[in-house]
Amino acid sequence: MTNPLSEHSPTDSPVSPPPGCPAHLGASHVGATRLYGPEAESDPHGLYERLRAKHGPVAPVLLSGDLPAWLVLGYREILDVTRTPSRFSRDARLWTEMREGRVALDNPLLPIVTWQPMMSFVDGEQHERWRGAVNDSVARFDKRGIRRHVTQCANQLVDHFCAAGHADLVHQFAEHLPMMAMTQLLGMPEEYSPQLVNAARDMLRGTETAIASNEFVQEKLRKLVARKHAQPGADFTTWLLEHPVGLSDDEVQQHLRLVLIAAFETTANLIANTLKMVLTDVRFRASLAGGHMTLPDAVEQVLWDEPPFVTVLGRWAAQDTELAGKQIREGDALVLGLAAGNVDTVVRPDLDAPIHGNRAHLAFSGGAHECPGQDVGRAIAGTGIDALLLRLPDLALAVEESGLRYRSSLLSRHLIELPVKFTAHQPQDPEMTAEEDQAMEPATAARAGGLTQPEQQSTSRNSWWTSLRNWLRGR
Numbered sequence: 001m002t003n004p005l006s007e008h009s010p011t012d013s014p015v016s017p018p019p020g021c022p023a024h025l026g027a028s029h030v031g032a033t034r035l036y037g038p039e040a041e042s043d044p045h046g047l048y049e050r051l052r053a054k055h056g057p058v059a060p061v062l063l064s065g066d067l068p069a070w071l072v073l074g075y076r077e078i079l080d081v082t083r084t085p086s087r088f089s090r091d092a093r094l095w096t097e098m099r100e101g102r103v104a105l106d107n108p109l110l111p112i113v114t115w116q117p118m119m120s121f122v123d124g125e126q127h128e129r130w131r132g133a134v135n136d137s138v139a140r141f142d143k144r145g146i147r148r149h150v151t152q153c154a155n156q157l158v159d160h161f162c163a164a165g166h167a168d169l170v171h172q173f174a175e176h177l178p179m180m181a182m183t184q185l186l187g188m189p190e191e192y193s194p195q196l197v198n199a200a201r202d203m204l205r206g207t208e209t210a211i212a213s214n215e216f217v218q219e220k221l222r223k224l225v226a227r228k229h230a231q232p233g234a235d236f237t238t239w240l241l242e243h244p245v246g247l248s249d250d251e252v253q254q255h256l257r258l259v260l261i262a263a264f265e266t267t268a269n270l271i272a273n274t275l276k277m278v279l280t281d282v283r284f285r286a287s288l289a290g291g292h293m294t295l296p297d298a299v300e301q302v303l304w305d306e307p308p309f310v311t312v313l314g315r316w317a318a319q320d321t322e323l324a325g326k327q328i329r330e331g332d333a334l335v336l337g338l339a340a341g342n343v344d345t346v347v348r349p350d351l352d353a354p355i356h357g358n359r360a361h362l363a364f365s366g367g368a369h370e371c372p373g374q375d376v377g378r379a380i381a382g383t384g385i386d387a388l389l390l391r392l393p394d395l396a397l398a399v400e401e402s403g404l405r406y407r408s409s410l411l412s413r414h415l416i417e418l419p420v421k422f423t424a425h426q427p428q429d430p431e432m433t434a435e436e437d438q439a440m441e442p443a444t445a446a447r448a449g450g451l452t453q454p455e456q457q458s459t460s461r462n463s464w465w466t467s468l469r470n471w472l473r474g475r
Contacts, residue, residue: 028326029068032060035311035335041408044310048073048340057344058324061335063313063410065107067097069333070326071311075344075362077324078336082367085123087321088334090369092121094316096331111203111214112313112411118254120314120369127368129245134255135372137239141185146376147383153180154387155428162391165424166398168417169388170272175201177384178267178377182260185376187235188224196220200264217261221253259373265412266364267377269308272415274299274385276404277306279397279420287354295382297356304348304355307363310339310413314369335410338362392422 025032033051034040040047048071051059057074072078081088092115097103103110115121119130154177161167179193179200195216202213224237226249232238236259240252247255277284278298287293293301315334322328341362343351355361364371371377389395398419405416 029060058326073337073340075341078341088315089318108210133243150383154384159427174272266308270381273306280401303363304361312336
């Protein structure tokens with residue numbers, strides 16, 4: 001078979017893969033490094049640097065199922081890819097491996113590469129139409145209302161464990177706060193939140209159950225869209241349904257999924273990574289305490305050093321082209337190495353130097369597809385961390401930093417747990433103790449900042465706390 005991915009010029013004779021090598025791999029990808037498996041999962045950052053040293057800013061790699069792709073490691077090269085859709089498209093239907101039937105039906109990449117009617121899979125006018133609806137709807141959020149709601153949610157989570165004097169800030173705080181906020185903003189019943197945390201993380205890890213988890217999320221969103229037709233509210237779902245561009249129910253559902261999953265993973269990782277740095281980096285904590293670094297500055301530093309998404313699979317070559325000396329063929333997949341780009345010495349010659357107020361990082365990608373909800377994510381993370389540190393000022397790591405463990409996948413690297421200790425004290429709500437089996441009383445006021453009004457048919461917060469407690473005890 002002709003090598004579609006060969007680095008040789010069209011006039012060169014194609015080079016056949018050696019015996020035992022998958023027939024679909026061209027010469028450029030024979031022996032390429034896998035972006036999955038033990039090496040990639042144990043030390044992804046080290047792997048990126050080894051690939052950079054060997055191949056430069058663009059490296060041949062293999063995705064799950066030994067599917068060839070190009071990992072873009074250079075800061076400038078990533079921006080080049082994101083800013084030239086005529087060469088590098090978001091349309092997954094261009095992918096040669098998908099068109100030629102080499103992506104198995106059980107491949108865990110399917111939930112993130114299967115083309116869907118949403119803005120992250122199109123360019124041009126269709127992208128502007130869908131992106132415009134999302135941007136307009138995001139702009140309607142009351143930012144102060146979001147902060148009030150996040151502060152309330154953060155205090156409720158702290159109330160659940162503050163009497164114990166110890167906690168795991170990943171499972172008891174960082175994972176739940178963003179989903180509590182997002183279900184609120186989307187107008188979803190709050191008791192869905194613990195289940196959605198599990199499903200979202202499972203999808204993004206690319207496990208063997210990722211496809212089933214994706215369907216679980218899709219089903220919940222289908223029901224949400226149907227509910228909002230009957231009971232519209234002041235929420236993101238209703239605003240998308242009512243937008244003048246006239247989105248179909250399927251278009252609304254797919255954009256809700258995109259926003260929910262991306263916002264959850266980004267913000268949960270950002271919260272956990274920022275808290276870890278506050279607890280372990282002496283210079284970082286001293287800077288915060290001394291007033292030289294504000295919490296927003298700290299968040300931006302973490303977005304440079306430990307971006308929530310380490311890579312993004314989502315560009316396909318729209319034509320034969322060249323990138324950093326590599327010959328990219330039409331239909332090739334490109335993986336943007338956001339974490340690697342952020343530490344490229346071309347833009348950061350001194351990696352130890354703090355970067356106060358600099359938002360030129362790649363944590364939210366770049367170009368026309370840059371994350372539209374990044375300011376909402378910053379507000380959730382910053383407000384939540386601020387509320388936590390205010391409640392627990394003597395927060396300290398309960399284990400040695402070397403004992404912290406991570407779980408890595410193609411897209412993300414996140415802390416498995418963040419054990420902490422602090423002075424135990426009673427919750428602000430006297431009914432919320434660490435051993436309490438009674439559910440929290442239903443909220444009586446309108447939801448935060450006029451973002452949504454109480455829905456007559458939604459389950460009370462009572463059910464949410466019951467679900468959360470059962471989920472935590474079942475871990």
